[in-house]
Amino acid sequence: MCKDAIVFFNKPQGIELEAGKTYRFCTCGRSEDGLFCDDSHEGTSCEPKEFTVDKTKAYQLCRCKSSDNLPFCSGNHSYYADSDVGKKIKF
Ligand code: FES
Numbered sequence: 001m002c003k004d005a006i007v008f009f010n011k012p013q014g015i016e017l018e019a020g021k022t023y024r025f026c027t028c029g030r031s032e033d034g035l036f037c038d039d040s041h042e043g044t045s046c047e048p049k050e051f052t053v054d055k056t057k058a059y060q061l062c063r064c065k066s067s068d069n070l071p072f073c074s075g076n077h078s079y080y081a082d083s084d085v086g087k088k089i090k091f
Contacts, residue, residue: 002027002046005065005089008034010080012060012073019056024048025071029089034063065089 006029013035017023024037028046031038037048051071053059062070064077066089079090 001066001070001089001091002041002044003089004044004046005029007064007066007080007084007087007089009063009085010077010082011063012077013063014058014060016058017053017056019053022050022052023071024050025061027065027070029063029065035061066091 005027008029015035025048026035026037026041027049028041028044030040030044032040041047049070060073062073062077064080066076066079067074068076084090
């Protein structure tokens with residue numbers, strides 16, 4: 001997690017990812033789609049997290065930016081209400 005991150009959304013997003021491809025996960029919550037880095041983190045202490053997957057299939061990616069298992073959802077989005085979207089992460 002990044003201490004400067006903001007909650008992009010309080011639900012994960014299911015998306016199909018391709019085996020072996022390198023992705024840059026957005027940890028700051030400021031990117032356009034809330035999933036992949038578009039360099040909107042500039043000026044924060046956040047950096048994208050590069051990752052790959054072993055299997056091509058749908059994954060639930062974290063959009064609250066508070067997962068214990070980034071980039072994947074760990075259920076921590078349940079700590080956030082709709083009113084927390086766009087605000088700093090709590091932990
Ligand atoms: S835009 Fe969020 S980490 Fe780069």
